[in-house]
Amino acid sequence: MAPLENDLFLRALLRQPTPRTPLWMMRQAGRYLPEYRATRAKAGSFMQLCMTPDYACEVTLQPLARYRLDAAILFSDILTIPHALGLGLEFEAGEGPKLDRPVRTPADIDRLPTLDPERELRYVMDAVRTIRRELGGRVPLIGFAGSPWTVATYCVEGGSSKAFARIKSMLYGAPQELHRLLAHLTRATTDYLNAQIRAGAQAVMVFDTWGGALAPAAYREFSLRYMADICAGLIREQDGRQVPVILFTKGGGQWLGELAATGADALGVDWTTDLASARAAVGGRVALQGNLDPSVLYAPPAAIRAEVAKVLASYGTGPGHVFNLGHGIHPDVPPEHAGAMVDAVHELSPAYHR
Amino acid sequence: MAPLENDLFLRALLRQPTPRTPLWMMRQAGRYLPEYRATRAKAGSFMQLCMTPDYACEVTLQPLARYRLDAAILFSDILTIPHALGLGLEFEAGEGPKLDRPVRTPADIDRLPTLDPERELRYVMDAVRTIRRELGGRVPLIGFAGSPWTVATYCVEGGSSKAFARIKSMLYGAPQELHRLLAHLTRATTDYLNAQIRAGAQAVMVFDTWGGALAPAAYREFSLRYMADICAGLIREQDGRQVPVILFTKGGGQWLGELAATGADALGVDWTTDLASARAAVGGRVALQGNLDPSVLYAPPAAIRAEVAKVLASYGTGPGHVFNLGHGIHPDVPPEHAGAMVDAVHELSPAYHR
Numbered sequence: 292m293a294p295l296e297n298d299l300f301l302r303a304l305l306r307q308p309t310p311r312t313p314l315w316m317m318r319q320a321g322r323y324l325p326e327y328r329a330t331r332a333k334a335g336s337f338m339q340l341c342m343t344p345d346y347a348c349e350v351t352l353q354p355l356a357r358y359r360l361d362a363a364i365l366f367s368d369i370l371t372i373p374h375a376l377g378l379g380l381e382f383e384a385g386e387g388p389k390l391d392r393p394v395r396t397p398a399d400i401d402r403l404p405t406l407d408p409e410r411e412l413r414y415v416m417d418a419v420r421t422i423r424r425e426l427g428g429r430v431p432l433i434g435f436a437g438s439p440w441t442v443a444t445y446c447v448e449g450g451s452s453k454a455f456a457r458i459k460s461m462l463y464g465a466p467q468e469l470h471r472l473l474a475h476l477t478r479a480t481t482d483y484l485n486a487q488i489r490a491g492a493q494a495v496m497v498f499d500t501w502g503g504a505l506a507p508a509a510y511r512e513f514s515l516r517y518m519a520d521i522c523a524g525l526i527r528e529q530d531g532r533q534v535p536v537i538l539f540t541k542g543g544g545q546w547l548g549e550l551a552a553t554g555a556d557a558l559g560v561d562w563t564t565d566l567a568s569a570r571a572a573v574g575g576r577v578a579l580q581g582n583l584d585p586s587v588l589y590a591p592p593a594a595i596r597a598e599v600a601k602v603l604a605s606y607g608t609g610p611g612h613v614f615n616l617g618h619g620i621h622p623d624v625p626p627e628h629a630g631a632m633v634d635a636v637h638e639l640s641p642a643y644h645r
Numbered sequence: 646m647a648p649l650e651n652d653l654f655l656r657a658l659l660r661q662p663t664p665r666t667p668l669w670m671m672r673q674a675g676r677y678l679p680e681y682r683a684t685r686a687k688a689g690s691f692m693q694l695c696m697t698p699d700y701a702c703e704v705t706l707q708p709l710a711r712y713r714l715d716a717a718i719l720f721s722d723i724l725t726i727p728h729a730l731g732l733g734l735e736f737e738a739g740e741g742p743k744l745d746r747p748v749r750t751p752a753d754i755d756r757l758p759t760l761d762p763e764r765e766l767r768y769v770m771d772a773v774r775t776i777r778r779e780l781g782g783r784v785p786l787i788g789f790a791g792s793p794w795t796v797a798t799y800c801v802e803g804g805s806s807k808a809f810a811r812i813k814s815m816l817y818g819a820p821q822e823l824h825r826l827l828a829h830l831t832r833a834t835t836d837y838l839n840a841q842i843r844a845g846a847q848a849v850m851v852f853d854t855w856g857g858a859l860a861p862a863a864y865r866e867f868s869l870r871y872m873a874d875i876c877a878g879l880i881r882e883q884d885g886r887q888v889p890v891i892l893f894t895k896g897g898g899q900w901l902g903e904l905a906a907t908g909a910d911a912l913g914v915d916w917t918t919d920l921a922s923a924r925a926a927v928g929g930r931v932a933l934q935g936n937l938d939p940s941v942l943y944a945p946p947a948a949i950r951a952e953v954a955k956v957l958a959s960y961g962t963g964p965g966h967v968f969n970l971g972h973g974i975h976p977d978v979p980p981e982h983a984g985a986m987v988d989a990v991h992e993l994s995p996a997y998h999r
Contacts, residue, residue: 454975456943463944463952506916506938506971508955544899545918562860564899584860589810590817598817601862617860621808 292491292530293428300362301431304494304535304557304578306611312603312640313361315433316629317559317585318619319354320366324626326353337382338374341367347418348425355430357626358633361613362430362494363422365487367415369437369498372479373446375411376403393449395457400471406479408486415483416490423491434492436484438499438540439476439521440514446472455504462513469513477517481524488526488534496537496559497521503542514540515549522554537580541618547572562617566605579606582617583632588624592631599635608643646845646884647782654716655785658848658889658911658932660965666957666994667715669787670983671913671939672973673708674720678980680707691736692728695721701772702779709784711980712987715967716784716848717776719841721769723791723852726833727800729765730757747803749811754825760833762840769837770844777845788846790838792853792894793830793875794868800826809858816867823867831871835878842880842888850891850913851875857896868894869903876908891934895972901926916971920959933960936971937986942978946985953989962997 295301299313321327330350334340341347351366370388374380379391394400409416422432436442445451447458461469484495502514518538527534538550539559550558551573560569560581569579587598599614606612614636620629649655653667675681684704688694695701705720724742728734733745748754763770776786790796799805801812815823838849856868872892881888892904893913904912905927912931914923916938923933941952953968960966968990974983 454940454943454977456940456975456977459938459940460943463941463948503917507919509938510917542896542917545922563857563864563896565861568899584813584863586808586810586813587817589808589814594817621810623808623810 292423295428295431295493297361297430300613301494301532301535303610303613304537304580305533306575306578308610308644310641310644312606312612312614312636312643314614314633314636315360315362315364316354316620316632317616319358319360319364320350321620322622323620323624323629324353324357337368338380341371342414344414344417344421348421351418351422352425358630359637360430360633362433363426364433364496365415365419365422365435365492367418367435369435369442369500370445371412371415372406372436372442372476372483375406375408376446376479378446387451388445390445390449394446394472397468397471400468400475403472403475406482408479408483412483412486416486419487419490419492431493432491433494433496434484434487435496435498436480438497438502438514438538439473439480439517440505441499441501442476442480443469443472444501446476455501462509466512473513473517477520481521484521485524485526488529492534493529493532494535494537495525496539499538499540499543502540507546510540510543510546511549515546515553518550518555519553535578539580544569548574551576557613559615560617566602566612567607570606575611578611578613580613580615582615585616585618585621585624588616588620588628588632590628592628595628595631596635596639599632600639603636603640603643606643608645610644612643614640646777649782649785649847651715651784654967655848655886655889657964657967658891658934659887660929660932662964662998664995664998666960666966666968666990666997668968668987668990669714669716669718670708670974670986671718671970673712673714673718674704675974676976677974677978677983678707678711691722692734695725696768698768698771698775702775705772705776706779712984713991714784714987716787717780718787718850719769719773719776719789719846721772721789723789723796723854724799725766725769726760726790726796726830726837729760729762730800730833732800741805742799744799744803748800748826751822751825754822754829757826757829760836762833762837766837766840770840773841773844773846785847786845787848787850788838788841789850789852790834792851792856792868792892793827793834793871794859795853795855796830796834797823797826798855800830809855816863820866827867827871831874835875838875839878839880842883846888847883847886848889848891849879850893853892853894853897856894861900864894864897864900865903869900869907872904872909873907889932893934898923902928905930911967913969914971920956920966921961924960929965932965932967934967934969936969939970939972939975939978942970942974942982942986944982946982949982949985950989950993953986954993957990957994957997960997962999964998966997968994
């Protein structure tokens with residue numbers, strides 16, 4: 292493997308000094324880029340794009356060709372695990388994901404196979420290896436998975452949800468069944484992330500997209516706890532270098548102090564929490580990643596620059612900040628607006644690292 | 646007017662002692678009730694239901710016939726103001742609201758008429774008067790409106806939104822234009838709520854459904870501030886009795902301390918914040934209303950009862966709590982599950998008021 296040229300991202304996650312604030316964008320390889328849409332059209336379907344390592348590599352690298360970013364993130368989806376568990380994942384055009392065989396009964400949980408990520412998710416590891424080779428050490432590669440709770444919502448509901456009727460009925464009415472499902476997903480997710488690390492992922496992130504839909508006690512019992520279990524089970528060093536772990540609960544601003552106690556190295560923060568108060572809540576235990584409102588990128592470049600300045604000022608001086616959006620970039624954002632954000636971070640952040 | 650028989654709700658909002666915790670349900674007059682669906686079918690459309698005082702009264706009273714609730718809430722919609730401002734509101738089946746003439750340019754804002762609620766929203770005041778008469782003093786009647794920010798999202802986006810692309814582009818790129826729109830809506834909303842109070846509303850609530858989509862600084866500047874202006878402009882006493890004001894920002898758990906400083910009497914709290922920590926945040930300045938996760942009502946009655954007990958215990962002893970859901974009841978909840986919640990509050994709450 293080529294030696295790593297730019298390790299700002301990894302250093303910031305470990306709260307080590309850097310000359311400026313590193314940055315990447317959640318969903319940086321995505322529909323807002325015309326070159327992504329072209330590759331997606333070649334691939335035929337979203338799942339074919341994920342499952343073909345050369346295509347996954349191609350779209351992973353596209354944003355790096357446009358913008359001065361400090362990390363690449365594996366192009367994949369949080370639903371690769373339910374897909375590999377045989378739940379029958381389909382992405383219908385304009386509809387979001389559907390699972391033909393949702394998990395709703397104790398027997399459905401009993402029937403879940405033990406996942407061997409090197410076999411059923413081999414295509415992901417092949418993508419990781421291909422991307423690492425093609426990156427040639429320019430920037431580190433982030434691997435990822437959904438949190439057990441978030442993935443469970445899709446497994447039980449059979450797709451996206453707003454009210455989470457079925458899984459919350461299980462959570463409140465049959466909590467031991469839900470715990471069995473979550474324990475299964477936690478083991479599969481830990482194995483999956485460790486396989487990504489062995490294949491070459493240099494940091495990993497757990498996306499808890501729907502943890503914020505839970506009441507605090509339910510969040511602790513059904514989401515936070517399983518993310519802590521994942522942290523405890525991950526390979527934390529590979530090729531002589533620490534592999535940082537980032538946890539991100541969208542809507543979890545009230546629980547950052549508890550998230551900081553999971554053993555993670557860094558926490559994602561969405562845009563509804565000031566980084567200054569987030570920093571106070573975590574008390575130097577973890578780095579923070581975030582948190583520009585992704586909808587700021589609809590505004591003109593001068594306004595984007597002003598809002599980037601506010602995020603940097605909110606975190607303040609010293610190490611431990613990775614600049615990012617507070618959630619994934621929206622598909623209808625003009626690519627040059629993302630560029631205005633990237634440029635502003637490069638220009639304005641060194642002042643916070645002197 | 647008949648004297649008020651049950652004033653527990655009003656007393657709790659003013660933090661006065663009550664023998665038990667009063668309760669009502671957000672969206673208690675709604676689709677989960679078969680009798681509501683029958684009246685809605687008679688009315689023909691959702692807007693006809695809102696605009697026909699006898700129908701609005703009929704559905705307002707339906708939940709009181711089924712459950713031992715301590716307040717009625719006017720049946721109406723937060724989009725009556727954009728409708729009255731001539732923005733062309735339509736509710737398409739299964740689609741949510743659409744506004745044919747959204748507000749997107751400075752000229753669109755200039756063109757907004759000054760609202761005379763006694764004229765353009767006369768049907769709402771007629772509904773309030775009809776409901777008060779039919780209630781016969783059994784329980785108090787709550788009037789309501791959307792927050793200026795929340796209503797503005799519909800005015801600018803032309804309907805429901807997830808990313809709020811247009812209004813956030815305005816917020817960050819042309820903030821003075823958005824302030825002009827919000828100031829206009831604030832005046833209209835204040836006049837509208839005062840008209841409801843004059844017609845007989847005994848408490849009023851401002852629903853800031855989309856305040857939680859804002860970054861903290863934007864929330865303060867574009868939502869919180871205008872709700873404080875409304876509080877300052879409202880009639881606070883009518884017929885010798887205080888008219889309490891409730892503010893509710895969904896997703897606003899991090900801002901309860903600031904909301905408590907607006908001059909409101911009570912704050913709605915969604916289910917993602919513990920009432921114990923909410924109570925600590927507001928420091929006795931306001932009452933709290935909430936906060937059972939509405940999806941708990943999908944679970945069996947025994948689980949519902951256990952979760953009601955946790956909400957009551959989280960608030961703890963003493964006055965100042967109105968039990969409610971943390972957001973509107975879901976349309977597919979079995980009505981008897983709502984009944985299990987109501988019964989549990991009646992049975993379990995007296996222990997907290999001794």
